Amino acid sequence: MVILAEDVRRRYGGTAALDGVSLAVNEGEVFALVGPNGAGKTTLVRALTGTTVVDGEVSVLGEAPDEVDPERVGLLPQEFDPAERLTARELVAYYAGLYETARDPDAVLADVGLEGADTRKPYEDLSGGQKRRTCVATALVNDPDVLFLDEPTTGIDPAGRRTLWSLLSDLADGGTTVLLTTHYMEEAETLADRVGLLADGQLVAVGAPGDLVASHGGDSRLELDIPADAEGAAATALEMAGYQLLPDETALAVTGIDPREIGAVVETLEDERIPYGAITWKQPDLEDVYLSLTGTEVTAGGEPVPRRRGRMSAQGGGS
Numbered sequence: 439m440v441i442l443a444e445d446v447r448r449r450y451g452g453t454a455a456l457d458g459v460s461l462a463v464n465e466g467e468v469f470a471l472v473g474p475n476g477a478g479k480t481t482l483v484r485a486l487t488g489t490t491v492v493d494g495e496v497s498v499l500g501e502a503p504d505e506v507d508p509e510r511v512g513l514l515p516q517e518f519d520p521a522e523r524l525t526a527r528e529l530v531a532y533y534a535g536l537y538e539t540a541r542d543p544d545a546v547l548a549d550v551g552l553e554g555a556d557t558r559k560p561y562e563d564l565s566g567g568q569k570r571r572t573c574v575a576t577a578l579v580n581d582p583d584v585l586f587l588d589e590p591t592t593g594i595d596p597a598g599r600r601t602l603w604s605l606l607s608d609l610a611d612g613g614t615t616v617l618l619t620t621h622y623m624e625e626a627e628t629l630a631d632r633v634g635l636l637a638d639g640q641l642v643a644v645g646a647p648g649d650l651v652a653s654h655g656g657d658s659r660l661e662l663d664i665p666a667d668a669e670g671a672a673a674t675a676l677e678m679a680g681y682q683l684l685p686d687e688t689a690l691a692v693t694g695i696d697p698r699e700i701g702a703v704v705e706t707l708e709d710e711r712i713p714y715g716a717i718t719w720k721q722p723d724l725e726d727v728y729l730s731l732t733g734t735e736v737t738a739g740g741e742p743v744p745r746r747r748g749r750m751s752a753q754g755g756g757s
Contacts, residue, residue: 439462439463439464439497440463440464440465440467440498440499440583440584440615441461441462441463441469441486441497441498441584441615441617442461442462442463442495442496442497442498443459443460443461443462443482443485443486443494443495443496444460444494444495444496445458445459445460445493445494445495446458446459446460446482446485446492446493446494446495446496447459447492447493447494448481448485448490448491448492448493448639454638454639455478455481455639456478456481456482456485456492456639457478457638457639457640458494458640459478459482459494459636459639459640459641460641461634461641461644463615463617464615465613465615466610466611466612466613466614466615467610467615467616467631467632468606468607468610468616468618468629468630468631469615469616469617469618469630469631469632469633469634470617470618470619470620470625470626470629470630470632470633470634471483471617471618471619471620471633471634471636472619472620472621472623472626472633472634472635472636472724472728473621473635473636473637473728473736474621474734474736474737474740474741474742475621475739475740475741475742476742477636477637477638477639477742478636478638478639478640479588479589479619479636480515480516480588480619481639482619482636483515483516483586483588483617483619485503486498486503486586486617487503487511487513487586488502488503488504488506498511498584499511499583499584506584508537509537509538509539509580509582510582510583510584511582511583511584511585511586512577512578512579512580512582512584512585512586513577513585513586514573514574514576514577514586514587514588514590515588516588516589516592516619518573518576520561520572520573520576521561522560522561522562523560523561523562524560524561525557525558525559525560525561526547526552526556526557526558526559526561526564526568526572526575527543527544527547527557527558529561529572529576530543530546530547530572530575530576530579531543533576533579533580534579534580536580537579537580539580539581540579540580540581541578541579541580541581543575543579544557546575546578546579547571547572547575549575549578549605550571550572550574550575550578550601550602550605551571551598551601551602552568552571552572552575556568566593566594567593567594567595567598569593570590570591570592570593570594571594571598571602574587574590574602578609582614583613583614583615584614584615584617585606585609585614585615585616585617586617586618587606587616587617587618587619588618588619589619589620589621589740590602590618590620591620591622591625599622599625603625603628603629606618606629607629610631618630621736621740623723623724623725623728623736624723624724626647626724627647627651627723627724630647631646632644632645632646632647633645633646633647633650633724635650635724635727635728635731635732637728637731637732637734642731642732643727643731647724650724650727651722651723651724651726651727653727654726654727654730654731655722655723655724655726655727655730656684656693656722656726656730657684657693657694657722658693658696658719658720658721658722659684659691659692659693659719659720660691660692660693660695660700660703660717660718660719660720661689661690661691661716661717661718661719661720662689662690662691662692662703662707662714662717663689663714663715663716663717663718664690664712664713664714664715665713665715668712668713669690671710671712672690672707672710672712672714673690675706675707675709675710675712676690676692676703676706676707679706681694681695681703681706682694691720697719700717700719704717
């Protein structure tokens with residue numbers, strides 16, 4: 439086992455940042471810790487890299503984190519502020535010089551999507567996404583066996599994210615073990631072999647993304663954008679037509695159908711002269727899993743938003 443944590447606990451005053459977390463990560467695996475800001479992701483990365491003291495057992499490559507050969511480990515912390523007047527290439531070259539053996543800085547920068555003139559710009563003049571790519575490059579320059587990345591794609595545009603996803607997948611295929619944290623559910627679902635869902639310092643579920651979605655994501659659904667003053671009439675019409683409505687307070691949603699029945703649902707609304715806007719077919723995903731298990735959604739900025747599911751039915755039933 440490359441990374442191991444057993445019953446890890448850490449408190450800050452009266453707050454439990456980690457409350458009995460246990461996980462194991464295999465060689466060549468991409469493991470994503472998923473959750474909003476404040477869930478405990480960064481504290482767990484610090485525990486695994488020996489930069490904070492915790493209760494419980496932690497090991498990396500069979501050793502205590504502070505005893506592992508630094509040549510074998512790469513780390514990108516969430517907060518990383520390098521010298522801003524150095525160029526991207528100078529920064530990566532500086533970090534390369536800290537190791538006995540290291541990769542060519544230009545090759546590493548190319549891997550993360552920075553080439554040519556961009557590598558010669560001072561760090562302070564780079565865009566937010568270019569800065570984060572440079573930071574990722576500093577964690578890769580020693581060609582580590584184990585790579586810890588805390589929110590690696592924050593501030594990077596979607597195309598840049600996919601470039602890094604491809605790079606990390608290739609590294610894992612070559613045997614590198616990757617543990618990353620993210621609040622982007624799509625990132626975890628696309629990239630990770632397994633995910634651990636963190637909430638309030640506890641792992642509420644661990645597994646392959648597809649398995650978690652199958653077990654906890656719920657059914658596919660057709661979400662209907664209905665004006666608020668027509669929702670009651672729409673719900674009544676759909677239920678009278680035999681459709682099952684999914685309790686959900688953000689959209690009127692039909693479940694228990696397949697995409698071939700979308701036209702019939704629309705006809706029901708049109709027959710009753712009920713206005714509607716966007717119609718969206720929604721497959722369950724990790725966002726649904728996290729909501730189902732924690733009652734919380736995660737915003738694009740990583741903030742947790744408690745959400746109570748449960749739309750009152752047309753007949754006035756409970757949620």
